[in-house]
Amino acid sequence: MADHWIRSLSPAPLLACTHLVQEPFRHVAISLTGPSDGTFQTSAELRPAAAAALTGKFGRAVIFPGVDQLVGTLTVGEILSLSAIDKVEVLGSGAADESQRLDTCDFVRPQFRFGELVLTTTPAAGGLLVPFETRYPTPCCADH
Incomplete structure (x- = not known):
């Protein structure tokens, strides 16, 4: 499901990964890197998941250069x-x-x-x- 949503984005991100995270509950988080350095607000309850995804330790790349x-x-x-x-x-x-x-x-x-x-x-x-x-x-x- 996450792959389909990621592939539907327009414009497509440069790098899109899925991450299995535990905070605040077990779920799949998605990290996206676009062509610009824009920032987005993350709701307080999802900040632990965003922080886990941003560490770059683990993720499954769906979209990447090449x-x-x-x-x-x-x-x-x-x-x-x-x-x-x-x-x-x-x-x-x-x-x-x-x-x-x-x-x-x-x-x-x-x-x-x-x-x-x-x-x-x-x-x-x-x-x-x-x-x-x-x-x-x-x-x-x-x-x-």
Whole structure:
């Protein structure tokens, strides 16, 4: 739901992330960075959530520079040069080699961690990598 709302914004933000926050209650907060340095008032009850999102420690990037170019199969090096993604990691294995080929599945959602955009991937058939997060995730225990 948050992704759809973020993608409906006009003009689109330069960077838009979702953040799971606990204050003042468990919810998804959204941070937006636009082309200007405008400031907005945040209501008192949502200030703890805004502060948590602004720390930049964690977030899931929905819109970021270069996201529209990350379609099809690209090398890790191409992903790093075409977009704002700072690192590509293989789940449980560390940094991906820049020559490794990655099938983006036309859906790339890096994590914003401590000021860097990090794309987590997993190995796939044919020696490719794919993003860990998929457009249509299988719900846990779907067959129960």
